[in-house]
Amino acid sequence: MSIIVFVEDWNNVFKKASFEAVSYAKSWADLAGTSVTAITSTHAQDPGTLATYGADRILTLSLSATPFGTAQQLAAMAEEATGIVIAGTSFGRSVAPALAALANGSLSTNTTSIPSSIAPVTVERGAFSSKGIETIELSGNLPIVSFVPNSIGIVETHGIGAVSSFDAAGTDLLTVTDKTVASGKVALPEAEVVVSAGRGLKGPENWAMIEELATVLGAATACSKPVSDIGWRPHSEHVGQTGIQVNPNLYIAIGISGAIQHLAGVSASKTIVVVNTDTEAPFFKAADYGIVGDAFEVVPQLVNAMRAFKAEQ
Ligand SMILES: Cc1cc2nc3c(=O)[nH]c(=O)nc-3n(C[C@H](O)[C@H](O)[C@H](O)COP(=O)(O)OP(=O)(O)OC[C@H]3O[C@@H](n4cnc5c(N)ncnc54)[C@H](O)[C@@H]3O)c2cc1C
Structure with a gap:
């Protein structure tokens, strides 16, 4: 045994x-x-x-x-x-x-x-x-x-x-016909750092800066449910009650309101950073650090700051 x-x-x-x-x-x-x-x-x-x-x-x-x-x-x-x-x-x-x-x-x-x-x-x-x-x-x-x-x-x-x-032959009743491979470099459920974005990003064409931030941080990318529902991002990135539950050391939420169904999948994160234009966004109540600001200004600054920090190391 x-x-x-x-x-x-x-x-x-x-x-x-x-x-x-x-x-x-x-x-x-x-x-x-x-x-x-x-x-x-x-x-x-x-x-x-x-x-x-x-x-x-x-x-x-x-x-x-x-x-x-x-x-x-x-x-x-x-x-x-x-x-x-x-x-x-x-x-x-x-x-x-x-x-x-x-x-x-x-x-x-x-x-x-x-x-x-x-x-x-x-x-x-x-x-x-x-x-x-x-x-x-x-x-x-x-x-x-x-x-x-x-x-x-x-x-x-x-x-x-x-x-x-060892030989353990199972009687497989199901066959894999298609396998969707997550595009991120880091597997989302295991990631220690997650950069996540929501409808505040306005459209799929604006995700380059999110991917850039994820790359510089060695992070996985994630998104809110409506973002994957409308096809801006793959379903494999959807976090929350009906998506993947994550438990990273750092979760950065950009342009996400912080609805209870989203928080259900991310609230176990050890540190939460929120970027949102709306001071009343519910996500700020769950955040350890909050940045009130426009994602299109804040994210490029975060990328530059991280690059400068890494260059000094
Ligand atoms: C049964 C059920 C299950 C659900 N399961 C999930 C789930 O698993 N995961 C999930 O995410 N949702 C889930 N939802 C949906 C959930 O209720 C919310 O509707 C969803 O999380 C909202 O997504 P969002 O924050 O991206 O969009 P929005 O609610 O539209 O919020 C966008 C946010 O972006 C901010 N913003 C706008 N412009 C900018 C800018 N330029 N810079 C910075 N911030 C900006 C806005 O202030 C706003 O707070 C579920 C709903 C139901 C009913």
């Missing part, structure tokens, strides 16, 4: 959230007095690196490309698991509930803490669109935790790191 952790890759390279997932599994395993088994794709580069974050056994297999197929493959291993960890990425958030249904597990989504106890497994999770923190006990059959990326952190430790291949 061990804590099983699903380790996702993107174009054969491990995601940052995957290292965090292994760190999570290691903390849980230490508490439960057991080991960590990492499940990853045969195509992932250098699976042995997972030992750095606490993986004792690393099983590589021909993973399904669909969340349901992956859930089936993980469910086939459930009998060996004391618990299962999945990072709450876009893909992971689809795998987790399917796995819970297939393996008759008890699932905590949106989890923001490692277990505080193991009998039963007790964790904290964001509730009511992350406005509150709920402490829940996973007292059912198989505890499964899907955690919010960036909420736990990556911890370097030492695992045994034995790599072997």
Whole structure:
């Protein structure tokens, strides 16, 4: 028996959230007095690196490309698991509930803490669109935790790191017919800095300055829902209650009013900076720093200031 952790890759390279997932599994395993088994794709580069974050056994297999197929493959291993960890990425958030249904597990989504106890497994999770923190006990059959990326952190430790291949054929009922690739250089759910813009930008032609600011900050780009609904930006950038939930160290909101549905997906950000012409914009109430001003004047100044700052380093 061990804590099983699903380790996702993107174009054969491990995601940052995957290292965090292994760190999570290691903390849980230490508490439960057991080991960590990492499940990853045969195509992932250098699976042995997972030992750095606490993986004792690393099983590589021909993973399904669909969340349901992956859930089936993980469910086939459930009998060996004391618990299962999945990072709450876009893909992971689809795998987790399917796995819970297939393996008759008890699932905590949106989890923001490692277990505080193991009998039963007790964790904290964001509730009511992350406005509150709920402490829940996973007292059912198989505890499964899907955690919010960036909420736990990556911890370097030492695992045994034995790599072997494994055959877990799932019956994939779904086929991927199209895969939309996010255009940003940094994956949004895992980003430590996010530059986000809304309808205040007036049109898609004005996003060059947002991308410029994101590039200089090493940030991911995001947007409000109406902006993606009208096609100014791809849906993969939409954050909020009905979009991606982000948890960065820094969230810069430009020309976004701060409607409650938007805040639901970004309020867990550690520092929020708001740029808006309207002093009464609701976003200012959630901001750590506010700039009352026109985005078309403020953003180029931010870009220049960041460039000058970097040049001095
Ligand atoms: C069920 C439901 C779910 C929803 N889910 C989401 C969600 O997940 N995410 C989401 O974002 N929304 C969501 N919405 C929509 C939400 O209610 C708001 O309508 C939306 O967030 C507003 O987007 P916005 O701030 O870009 O646009 P607006 O509300 O039009 O605000 C634009 C802002 O830009 C400012 N501005 C204008 N010009 C400038 C300038 N030159 N410089 C600086 N600032 C300027 C304005 O003062 C204003 O505050 C949802 C709504 C519903 C009903």
